[in-house]
Amino acid sequence: MKRFLIIIFSLLSLCSCVDEQQFTNTPEGNMEALWKIIDQHYCFLEYKSQAIGLDWNEVRATYRQRLHPNMNSYQLQEVLCNMLAELRDGHVNLYTASDVGRYWSWKEDYPSNLDTEVRDSYLGTDYRIAAGMRYKILDDNVGYILYTSFSSGIGEGNIAEVLHYLRLCSGLIIDVRGNGGGQLDYAQRLASHFTNERILVGYTQHKTGPGHNEFSSFTEEYLEPSTTVRWQKPVIVLTNRGCYSSTNTFVRDMLCCPLVKTLGDSTGGGSGMPFTSELPNGWSIRFSACPQYDRNKQHIEFGIAPTIPCALQEEDLKKGKDTLIEKAREILNQE
Amino acid sequence: MKKRLLFLSLIVSFVVSAQAQMAKDSLRSHAFSLGIGSSHQLDTYLSPQNYDGVQITLMRETLRMTRLAERRISFQTLWQGTFSHTSNATNTTKDWGGMISYDAFWHYNWTPTASLRLMAGAGVGGELGFLYNTHGGNNPAQGRLAIDLSASAMAIYRFHLGQQPFALRYQAYMPVLGVMFSPQFGQSYYEIGQGKLNHNVCLSQPANAFSLWQQITLDVTLGKNVVLRTGYLCDIRQSHVNNIKVHNRSHSFLIGFVRYFRLMDKKQAIASSLIL
Numbered sequence: 370m371k372r373f374l375i376i377i378f379s380l381l382s383l384c385s386c387v388d389e390q391q392f393t394n395t396p397e398g399n400m401e402a403l404w405k406i407i408d409q410h411y412c413f414l415e416y417k418s419q420a421i422g423l424d425w426n427e428v429r430a431t432y433r434q435r436l437h438p439n440m441n442s443y444q445l446q447e448v449l450c451n452m453l454a455e456l457r458d459g460h461v462n463l464y465t466a467s468d469v470g471r472y473w474s475w476k477e478d479y480p481s482n483l484d485t486e487v488r489d490s491y492l493g494t495d496y497r498i499a500a501g502m503r504y505k506i507l508d509d510n511v512g513y514i515l516y517t518s519f520s521s522g523i524g525e526g527n528i529a530e531v532l533h534y535l536r537l538c539s540g541l542i543i544d545v546r547g548n549g550g551g552q553l554d555y556a557q558r559l560a561s562h563f564t565n566e567r568i569l570v571g572y573t574q575h576k577t578g579p580g581h582n583e584f585s586s587f588t589e590e591y592l593e594p595s596t597t598v599r600w601q602k603p604v605i606v607l608t609n610r611g612c613y614s615s616t617n618t619f620v621r622d623m624l625c626c627p628l629v630k631t632l633g634d635s636t637g638g639g640s641g642m643p644f645t646s647e648l649p650n651g652w653s654i655r656f657s658a659c660p661q662y663d664r665n666k667q668h669i670e671f672g673i674a675p676t677i678p679c680a681l682q683e684e685d686l687k688k689g690k691d692t693l694i695e696k697a698r699e700i701l702n703q704e
Numbered sequence: 705m706k707k708r709l710l711f712l713s714l715i716v717s718f719v720v721s722a723q724a725q726m727a728k729d730s731l732r733s734h735a736f737s738l739g740i741g742s743s744h745q746l747d748t749y750l751s752p753q754n755y756d757g758v759q760i761t762l763m764r765e766t767l768r769m770t771r772l773a774e775r776r777i778s779f780q781t782l783w784q785g786t787f788s789h790t791s792n793a794t795n796t797t798k799d800w801g802g803m804i805s806y807d808a809f810w811h812y813n814w815t816p817t818a819s820l821r822l823m824a825g826a827g828v829g830g831e832l833g834f835l836y837n838t839h840g841g842n843n844p845a846q847g848r849l850a851i852d853l854s855a856s857a858m859a860i861y862r863f864h865l866g867q868q869p870f871a872l873r874y875q876a877y878m879p880v881l882g883v884m885f886s887p888q889f890g891q892s893y894y895e896i897g898q899g900k901l902n903h904n905v906c907l908s909q910p911a912n913a914f915s916l917w918q919q920i921t922l923d924v925t926l927g928k929n930v931v932l933r934t935g936y937l938c939d940i941r942q943s944h945v946n947n948i949k950v951h952n953r954s955h956s957f958l959i960g961f962v963r964y965f966r967l968m969d970k971k972q973a974i975a976s977s978l979i980l
Contacts, residue, residue: 385914387942387951389752394793406752410890553894575902576890578947585888588900642892645841647751651794653839658890 394649396436396445403449403463403654404429406646409579412660413458413641416668418581421457428455442650446470453654458670459613460643464653475610475637475672482609482634482681483546487691488515497534499527501555504535511698512538516559519551519615528562529597540603540701542694543623546633550614553642560622561595563604563629568592570622571669572662587666592622603704604629605697608675612636620673621663630676632700633693638672732768733964737921739763739937741956743788745799748949749846749887750837755799757790759954761937768967773812778823780809786833786939788952801952803833803848809856809877823858827877842892846950852882852908871923871931878916882908889947906945913943923962931962 390405392398408414408425417423432452436445446463450470453461463470491513496505501521504514512535516523535541543559560570572587606623608631617636623629641657648654663669677700685692739761746754764783769775788801807829814822833848856877863870887893888902896904906912921935935958942951 387746387914387944387949389746389748389754389949391752391754402752412890573895573900575888575892575895577888577902579889583889585891585902588895642842642894644843644890644892645839647753647792647797647839649753649793651792651796653797655841658842659892659895 392649396438396440396448397433399445399648399650399652400433400436400449400452402648403452406648406654407453407456407656408581410576410644410646410658411456411461411656412574412576412584412658413456413668413670415581416660416670417456420668420671423455423457428452443467446652456656458641458657459637459639460641460655460657462655464655475613475639479610479634480680481547481611482679482693483611484681484686484691485547487686487689488544488546488694490689491691491694497531499531500524502527502531504531506535506538507542507698509698509702510537510539511701512541513544513694514541515544517545517548519548519553519555519619521555522552523555523558525558525595525597528559528595532562532598532600536598538602540605540704541600542605542607542697542701544607544694545612545616545619546607546609546693547611548613548616548619549611549637550616550639553615553618556615556619557592557622558595560592560619560626562598563600563623563626564592564594565599565601566594568625569664570625571618571664572666573659574662575659584660587662590661592625600628602628603701605677605701606631607693607697608633608636608673610634610637610672614639617669617673618661621661621669624673624676625664630700631673632677632679632697633675634678634680635672635674636669638670640669731964731966732766733962735763735765735767735933735960735962737761737763737765737933737935737958737960739956739958741937741954743790743801743952743954745788745790745801745835745953746949746951747799747835747837747846749843749889750799750835751792751797751839753792753797755790755792757788757799759786759788759956761786761939761954761956761958763937763958763960769813770810772810776813777825778811778813780811780827782807782809782829786954788954798838799835800838801833801835803831805829805831805833807854807877809854811856811858819862821860821862823856823860825856827854827856828852829854829879842894845893846887847885847893850882850884850908852879852884854879869925872921873923873935874918874920876916876918878910879908879913880910882913884908884913884943884945886943886946886948903946908943908945912945915941915943919958921958929963931964933960933962934958 392402435448454472459475500523570592571590574584577583640661642659643655644658645655679696682692743759762785767780770777784805786803790799807827809827811823811825830851836845854877858875861872918938924932937956939954
């Protein structure tokens with residue numbers, strides 16, 4: 370009987386309440402909660418410690434010193450946003466009632482290589498619109514598609530109609546400069562019209578635990594060819610630092626397609642699918658949770674270099690010309 | 705995976721064969737209860753913060769004897785539907801939750817005195833549910849799917865106050881072995897939806913999913929065929945798999961009614977002059 374009771378109590382001792390450490394709603398409590406969320410869930414800590422020398426423990430020690438118990442919410446927000454900026458990640462945001470804390474240096478610290486007024490002059494007023502895409506046949510018989518946000522939806526039918534309309538063009542320009550991302554599905558749907566075969570475009574992982582190196586094995590990402598219209602002529606994708614998140618993935622996928630080149634500046638990056646969490650004071654935090662890689666298993670978090678580097682020239686702008694569009698037209702007309 | 709499928713098929717075959725042993729002429733009770741109370745929730749896949757709010761529970765229960773073990777084994781079914789609405793401490797974000805669960809229990813009965821019935825046994829059950837958090841993003845919701853075997857115990861004490869009959873009942877059950885769905889620590893449902901699975905079916909047992917359901921009720925006979933049920937329900941469901949911590953601890957006040965009736969076969973019905 371005694372042995373039986375010992376076994377029962379041993380089994381019961383294994384059973385316990387499932388709880389998570391709760392931090393107080395104080396400046397220190399909120400900072401510790403934020404630090405822990407990033408420490409356990411953010412997917413680039415190990416990569417960024419190697420790439421940019423990020424030491425997340427040191428960040429904690431540094432920013433803890435900037436706290437004091439009586440600081441107001443604006444001061445706390447400033448400290449926490451500065452702490453998050455150490456991650457150098459545009460997918461990291463701190464949402465409060467009064468502001469959205471952000472790190473946008475991935476595009477703000479670089480030339481935009483885009484003048485929207487000059488770019489729009491190529492479309493004029495007689496362009497066509499298919500869902501999120503604006504398109505036109507330029508004077509030299511080069512097709513031009515402008516897609517400014519992958520938050521604007523497109524369907525297979527839209528893409529098929531657009532490509533059918535542009536079918537007699539000698540080449541195609543897809544301008545995604547300033548496209549900050551949106552739905553990954555739309556990006557992949559568009560890219561699927563530029564390959565005739567199922568091609569490996571990259572890999573993904575996800576975290577399997579709170580450790581900085583606890584990741585799943587690599588999972589292949591394939592681009593399936595569209596079953597409708599597929600483009601068979603040269604394509605140039607125009608990129609700049611404003612190409613972020615799912616646009617970064619679109620550029621990655623397009624570069625795997627046989628007739629596609631990219632022209633312009635490096636993309637902005639943003640290869641971590643963001644998750645959301647929250648602090649004791651109710652502020653929401655968004656952060657990169659699942660990393661994406663290119664087909665060589667290399668990180669694309671800090672952007673993808675263009676096939677043909679090209680910068681917007683001041684002299685061209687004065688003439689009302691977009692250097693990148695002109696360069697793309699020149700290349701497509703030579704091919 | 706094959707072992708887990710085998711485990712599921714064994715559970716299903718056990719339920720089917722045991723159902724076939726029901727005593728057709730036994731007295732059975734059907735109870736319907738409504739529970740209103742508090743819910744204390746945590747799901748670290750969505751947020752590390754605790755959420756508190758209200759939970760509504762609808763419960764339907766049947767209880768009857770079987771022919772097994774010289775009519776000493778009873779069969780109980782328990783359908784539960786819950787709906788919860790909770791918020792974080794600062795009331796800036798909400799959780800909406802819903803769950804349907806079904807459990808079937810077989811209890812061995814002892815009657816040490818005429819008024820006291822003790823029951824102990826095992827059950828099999830499953831649950832399907834969700835928890836949606838309004839913060840949005842790529843992890844806005846969490847799914848629940850589980851099947852488990854559980855240990856159960858019940859005590860029923862019948863007594864009279866004056867001419868009024870009462871029944872006081874306590875029941876508790878605890879899942880002891882099962883399988884449950886869970887995403888990985890940082891796995892998105894977008895990835896799961898593409899069929900990219902990674903140990904998303906997990907074995908559950910008290911060390912990683914300690915859950916306990918307890919109910920105490922008092923049945924008061926009001927009329928010839930109407931019994932009022934009042935009680936308290938404590939439903940604790942927890943898990944800690946794939947490094948994701950989940951708990952839902954609810955406490956509810958119950959009110960409902962119980963009806964008793966006897967199932968007859970065709971011959972008995974004719975003999976009783978019942979024409980259907």
